[in-house]
Amino acid sequence: MLFDVIIRLLLAVGLISFINANGITTGGVVVSVCVFLILEVSLLCDNKNVCYALTASSFVIAALFSGKPFNGAHFMMLVMFGGFAIISLILYEKMMKYKKLLNMTRDDSKELEKMLEEKNKRLMSEQDQQVHLATLAERNRIAREIHDNVGHLLSRGILLLGAIATVNKDEKLKPQLDMLAGTLDESMEKMRSSVHDLHDDSIDLKKNLEDIISELKNYEVTTDLDLDEEFDIKIKLSLIGILKEAVTNIIKHSNGDSVSIILQRNYSFCSLSVTDNGNVPDDEKDRILAGNIDGIGLQNILNRARSLGGDAYFYTDEGFTVFARLPLEH
Structure with a gap:
């Protein structure tokens, strides 16, 4: 809207200058006010055709009442103002069209993000x-x-x-x-x-973890699992889900040949680390370093850890590492 107002204002200034090019007269002032009002009224029209007709009429009025003689310089000035008006209006329409498309894209993006979030919740629930x-x-x-x-x-x-x-x-x-x-x-x-x-x-945590680890048939796997003490049921489910997502991610995306899985337990928290020696592309490293986690599996790991008051981290220094830290209830 502001851009349209500026266009009309510049056109009004130009046409008023054109009308009074041979000197300021009473008739010229009246016509200048009429042209200005016509251009400003065109802003209030919702119908594009009416808006364009009013804009064109301001040029016609300026041409008829610009005074005589109507020489070539006057004609060229009028053509320049007309060209400016046409180009400005075309650019304005293009801008509004792209703005509308941008808003639609944003709305679609939010809707898709919401759908993806719901699907992730359903996947975790399943x-x-x-x-x-x-x-x-x-x-x-x-x-x-x-x-x-x-x-x-x-x-x-x-x-x-x-x-x-x-x-x-x-x-x-x-x-x-x-x-x-x-x-x-x-x-x-x-x-x-x-x-x-x-x-x-x-729930047999050891058996469930071993069943998941057994899926890494094409990798050399080393494990260090601290399972001497019993875990809470929520911690068990979260550890099983996080390891499942990490192993699935390795099978789908890693080009390495070895995997290290470490589960440690302290007094107040437990941690699960899953590392493979595969190569991570530079653009993926940059996204992870910036905290832009767009993968469904990695996002599920984050959600599982944070749902229990913990957190998850992803490192790309040597291969790819998933590190989840979960608090223990006492």
Whole structure:
């Protein structure tokens, strides 16, 4: 809008100078005011054709009332002002068109960014769901083994004890047999309670990490995993998800041949480092150094770490390193 106002103002100054080129008269002043008003009114028109018609009419009025004689110099001046007006209006229309396209591009970019963020959330949710399903399967397997093995042995013992108590004629043994029967019944109840109380803490972190590491079949892998102490369920899920993303990134993008995986645990935090010796392009190094993480997998690693109050870092000094630091709850 400001650019359009400036164009109209410059045209008004030029046409007024053209009208009063032979001297300032009362008629020239009146015509100059009319031309100025016509040009400013054209700014208020939403219809482009009306706007262009009013602009053109100001040139016609200036040409008719510019005074005589209407020589070649006057004609050339009028042509110059007309050319300036046409070129300015064309450039203004182009600028508005590109501005509109830029706004549309920004809107589309925001929409795509929002869609990508939602897809990342769904992807992380699906990965967590896969881990959860694996946990449920492991829980059911343990419960089934306890039920089939220990449960059957206890049931058989209870039945045998019942049969012995039935045929027993020695009254002195009856209290001991009753005590033994009570103990077996209590054991059966506790076993059933333990089977039903199995929960997500039964996730085998070591097995899950080893399963993910086994995907690196074409790499020489060295590991140093501190798994002596138990981790919280949230930390387990996050470590499994981060390692999965890092290994997937190596398989897809790394041209190296060796991978180092280190999991360390301190009193207040644990850290997971995954390094491969592949070459990282210079432009990718610059983007990572600038903090521009555009990969879905790397962004998921960041989101997982930060969701627990931790953080993740990416280094390209020697190959490519994913370093995640997660706080521990005490």
